[in-house]
Amino acid sequence: MLLLWIHSHIATLTIFTPLLVAALVVLCPSLWVAKWLALLGAGACFLESVHMWHYFVPGSGLQFTEMHAWLPQWGIQYFVGVDGISLLLIMLSTFLTCLLLIGAWNFEGKGQKTFFALLLFLESGMLGALMAFDLVFFYVCWEVMLIPMYFIIGVWGGKNRIYATTKFILYTAFGSLLMLVAAISLYLLYKKEFGVYSTNVLDLYRLSGLPAASQFWLFCAFALAFAIKIPLWPFHTWLPHAHTEAPTTGSVILAGVMLKMGTYGLLRFAIPLFPAVFLDFAPVLSVLGVIGIIYGALVAWQQPDAKKMVAYSSVSHLGFVVVGSCAVLHSMISPEALTGAVYQMINHGVSTGMLFFLVGVLYDRRHTRLLDDFGGLARPMPWFAVLLIIATLGSVGLPGTGGFVGEFLILLGTFQSNPAIAILASLGVLLGAVYMLTLCRKILFGPVTHKENESLQDVSWREALVLAPLAVLVIAMGVQPGFFLDRVRPSIDHLAKTYSEYRLERVELPPLGCCKGGCSNGCEE
């Protein structure tokens, strides 16, 4: 009975479990209990997402939906659901949050309880944004994400944290406000066309007769909001600051999931809502993406600060995702590229998350992140070296790691639509290797130039507990992409092929206990 109830409210539960636990964590008087509580909560949330994963039926529809009237007089609903485009990101968010909590277990500094609670709060916001199919609810969650991040950077950040966090908030909020305006006008336009108010995204997809000019501006507003979040060149300057100043955990979650909100939003809202304008804009976005790829890589190469380097690498990697999302091909998006884009989001979350963790490991020990302060760490810290190399390889997209699958598919699809873009983007693959290997070399190899480094502790068990799953994931995602992609492929293909008149249907909840029916789409021989 309880199981059935959970099953039928799984989306809502997944969103709100962390929020609830966050409240409990704050109120919990004992730090020890609070920590375990937070971990349990995050674990429960992860299990819930696994439940969704398990019962997710491959197909293009929207699943695990739950709809309630929220402000019925204005047509605003609480409407959540999961489809193939968000499923992987949901899994990533819940998974990363668990690891983050473990990672921040012996957190230096004050307010650990609050910190954990904020993380959980953030998770709630992210999950809400990923599952929301109501524009207003999406917007709420989208903004809610900013709040905990603001505090995480602003309170626990580095020396320049206030500047960084203010910039982050103002910049992203600026974009979101434009999006809000666009959302409201969309809402009014819907009313004009259909005579009723609705913020249901599935309804909004039906809006077809928008005038070109208004589509143009609406797309611009949405795309700008997402571009800032992604961050697409040249809207990226908040990112290096935010990443550098954020505590490790903040960087991981920021790079791991929050940046993907931008690309996710692009796929969920900007493209299917305004397909005609998207067609015009795709080259622009692609070009910006490519500039981001090369520019990010080049700038990353010269960074003296490991974290900043990884931060710029995010600009580069997310450029791939944008390029992949914009590979328009004969009135459809290249499905290969789109699949790659979705996959690359996850992969970037894992590998860059891992890199940030690793930089954090170093920072914990030496309280510096300057590359010049390291060198030759492979000798005192062999396991660290192994993990860093795995993360690096994942990041540079070596075949056999998830990064390759994502980048390859993106480039493959993009090449079909625009070879020049693809070739330029593949330069990013090369440059990616340049800066990542430089990072590796400067940290790991060469003689140990600083005395302090000779006696550094290798990764502890707790850190290994965080990093090992990520390392395994980096490789597993490269070796068995089918495992991750088979479920979500129909959704992606559906979006790719029909984005110009995108429709999404709600799918009945599969009965509890017998799910395996439709999952054999390509996972068996």
Added chain:
Amino acid sequence: MMQLPVLDETAVQIIATIVKFLVVLVGVLHIPPVMIWVERRVPALMQRRRGPNRVGFFKWRLWGLLQTLADAVKLIFKEESVPGSAYKGFFHLAPLIGLLPTLLFVSAIPFGPAIEIGGWKIPLSVIELDIGLLFILAVTGVGVYGVTLAGWASNGKFSLLGSLRASAQMISYEIPLGLSLIPLVLIYGSLNLQQLILAQSSVWKWGIFLSPISFLIFLICMFAETNRAPFDLSEGESELVAGFHTEYGSAKFALFFLGEYVAMFALSCLCSVLFFGGWQIPFVAHEQLVSLTGSVNIAALCGVMALLLKAAFFMWLYVWVRWTLPRFRYDQLMKIGWKFLLPLGLANVCVTALVLAALA
């Protein structure tokens, strides 16, 4: 009884009020000497010693009662000294401000049923109020000023500390005090003290039986409100010399003394009124008494006596406790007030309300 036609109702009441006030004032002025005697003799009894018993006329020593008188005389005629740094006006005013609320407090207590003089029904409280209980609470609240001002106006470390302690303590304990009264108001359905007494028509309807927890809280707060041991932190002689009245001597000191004992008396009376049936004599209904004695007035007098006896018990209790229990530490005091009495009082209110709702 003869009618006095020249007087109308209002005038009679005004005259009666003045008379009652004078009576109370005079009565109240007699409390400190007696109490000082008690406070000397009782511990002597408890400690198996004699206590002051020498002062007297010839062989009449009256168990030392006259010692108090002598002390009083000494106190009043002692030379006054005012500290140079004191805020003079308030320094002089403070004892009076301290005394006034307690007198008002006493004025609100119905000492007995109404008596009849010349056909005028005269209630035996100086001020008869519908909201007597609230009035008492209000007056208690104002009573803090005396202490506060005294300490502040003395402009000395010990005084200031003592007065801060005292007033914080009094404010803190006012809350549980008020909370402890609410169940009674709920049960008896009135704020009028006379009504409250009348509602406790039989022994089993006494407040102590209907709301024992209220009584417990009230009792504790009673001690705290009067800054008496074991809550006499504000004048903890080992720490603060004498607290807020360190700098006071002679008559003004006497006024403080007076204030303290009047407050004790008033609270004892209130306790009797609220929890022990006030002026009602146990097992003897007032009507029975009237018919027994044949006079309303005599019955009323009996009632007054009953109330005074009950109050006397609590006065004695004050003394008893003072010589039995050690002083609390200040943090313990605050802890008891805020962490024990306050929740307990709240719970008590809730439980009483629930029970009443269930019964209704």
Added chain:
Amino acid sequence: MSAMVPIEHSLILAFLLFFIGAAGVLIRRNLITVLMSIELMLNSANLLFVAASRQVGNVEGQVMMSFVILIAACEAAIGLAMVIAIFRRYGNIKTEFLRALRG
């Protein structure tokens, strides 16, 4: 107390108190006095409520008055806490030191 005091009297008294309080807020540099002046203003409002209650013949004015008292209590508590905080920070409580709003 059957006879009525005309409501105009109460109104004028209330006005006087209000303006005295407002003047206190404006002319005093001592934060505590300022707060006390605010209490005066609140009291004038109370008086108006009570008088109106009397005038209209129901107790709603008194209910409102009790709410006002409650809010006054909150205001006093927070205000005084702030006074203490300000004192800790600046060493005195003159209003001149509170210039954070200066543009």
Added chain:
Amino acid sequence: MIWMVLLFPLLGALLNGFLLPRRSKLLSHGVAVAAVAGAFACACCVFLEFFATRHSHLYFGFNWLQAGKFTAPFELVVDQLSGLMILIITGIGTLIHIYAGGYMKEEVTTYRFFAYLNLFVFMMLLLVLGNNLLVMFVGWEGVGLCSYLLIGYWFQEEANAKAGMKAFLVNRIGDIGFLIGIFLTYKHFGTVSFSELSSWMNLMPTLAEPYPKALFWITLSFFIGACGKSAQLPLYVWLPDAMAGPTPVSALIHAATMVTAGIFMMTRLSFFFYAAPDTMLIVACVGALTALFAATIALVQTDIKKVLAYSTVSQLGYMVLACGVGAFDAGVFHLLTHACFKALLFLGAGSVIFAMHHEQDMRRMGGLRKHLPITHGVMLVGVLAIIGVPGFSGFFSKDEILWKAFIFPTYGPILWGIGFLAAGCTAFYMVRLLCLTFYGTPYQDKSAHHHHHPHETPWYMWGPLVVLALLSIGVGYLGVPDFLAHLVGGHNLFAHYLEGLIYIPASAQGAWGHLHAEHAHELEWGLMLSSVALVTLAAGTAVFCYTNRPVRGVASFLGGHFPRLHQLLLDKYRVDECYQRKIVTPLAEISTFLWQVVDVRVINGCVNWVGYLLMGTSGIASFRMTGSLHRYGFWVLAGTVCVLIISCF
């Protein structure tokens, strides 16, 4: 069985890398050798199984990558080429693994070394076995990774780490070519599977536009990939630096197997290359030029491993030349022979270095023949093989290539000429190496007080050398050119063996008619004899110059009369410096510019400027904000009074 071939090395790598205790060197060595030897055994079975039927066989593993219409299953193929390759890889790999145990004896972290080495074998096997471009690419980059790790094995020295990185990055440039090749292939053919592509090409009688053009670009892209991996001009620069790795690594990766991956790949895609004659010409030219270019550099190098490295580049140039002139079979054959003798040479050099306590400068060697008799013997075999002394394997393979180059219709003789010159250089520098190392008087180190006498290596080091020496002689006879084989009534076994695999697609038959045309045997004889003569001459010169005398002769002549040329050769034509100056440094400067100026000043400046603008505006608006409580209160109340007064009227 085929899976076992892959599984063994992977398991070995995992065991050594993660699972086994790390103290015991013997254990890690044993595990590694066992893994490769097991793989070799399985590979033999697989090969024999295939050889019996001569039918290529596909093994489907699992559905690896699928998106949209694109599918890339994890599928292996065993055919002539991959069958041969797995034998080479595991066979020579086994020998080198055994040898490495001795060579790496003094290392602490041998487990790491063997883990990398096993991983390399796995990746290389993946490369050759994959049935589609993507699986091949996995191996392709995988071997690059292992190469990177192994070059930087002694990571404590900055230079080694840098060399590893350089190898990886230069390879990556090629890899991008490979990737673009894949994209183009998929774009035009809709598949990346070799078997499908092959049959598609096979079935097409003629190719209409856009295919010829597309094929040109496809093959060019793949050739760029091959250039990277097989160290061709202009991407060869990583290979000499890669000698920073331990010598067994140089033998296995940078001589025998990995670097030949480019030739392997081109052979795999020979149907494409045949159909793109323009590319073929480029390939041939690049190959020939590389052969000569590297050989000239090798003439004056003094580091024993550097000489071998440039020699490798040069030999790879030959192979690429072979591919370019359409003689893929000759190229693969040279690959095979080269694998044997170059591995032999490297391991021999390794023995020398080992014996000399990691001394690599040939000028500090000499007269080692007495101390290292076995090594000397096998090295001699290796040198004879590489310079193409008749009867040794190099002779057959190189001669075939030169012949095929000669008959290439476009610039054939010129290509032959370049190759011919390169062969002369090869003979010179290899003999020079031999002389400097083994003959002459021992080098007297004046400064060294405790001179150690070099000792012959233990059996498990020279054992493999002997085997390789035998192979260096023996494998040549598999590919005796037809005209020689006809003398004894046989034919070119090797070419015959590969016939089923390497075919000219129907559409391109016309362009490659000369390969099957009859040629005068006299010409062939003549060419062969002339090259033998050249080799003899060059070798003789080298012997004359370098034996038992202070260095003089040609070298000193060159050094004396053409100092700039000599210096140029010593500086390896300053290609590295040129790259550094023209590409790396500007790129770094651009990066710094992008970061410091564009990012921080321009973009971020714009963003901040908006903020400052707003701040300034608010400053203007806030001039009435005096911060005085009283003033604020006054205005509030005054306003209220005004409103009240107004409302009264």
Added chain:
Amino acid sequence: MVEVWFFYFFAAIAVVASLGVILLRNPVAAAMLLVVTLCALAAEYVLLGAEFSAAIQVLVYAGAIVILFTFVIMMLNLGQEEVGQLAGFSKWALLLFMLGGAGVILIQRLSMGALPPGVPGGAASDNTYEVGMALFTKYLWPFELASLLILLALIASVVIARKPTFPSRDA
């Protein structure tokens, strides 16, 4: 008419005392005069038939709020020399203000006729009971909210008045 005279009497006390509140230099004296004002107002409430209000006026205002003021004054130990000057800006303000106030009162006085006629003897007989009923029925939610508010104020004041966690200005 006794009530009216009483009213005037207490009103006079209230006004004078409140003037004292804002004019006296000594904050303690001001606080005491505030108590006087409050008590006078309480008396006015009694005259207006609002006994309950009067009681809570004294109970809460005099018994709690002003005590708090006194406390703070004592805690900060503000001598009378230190504080109590008028703000520099005050003269104009006061002038303008008083003029405005007088004007408003004047106008108000003139337009008094607009007030609704009083209900004679309108005050309920059992004032406390009535107030209680109103509070717990019609105004239940505001009442609960108010309790929440006061709880918040309690916590907030504790938090605000805690020992400072921010670095002091000198540091």
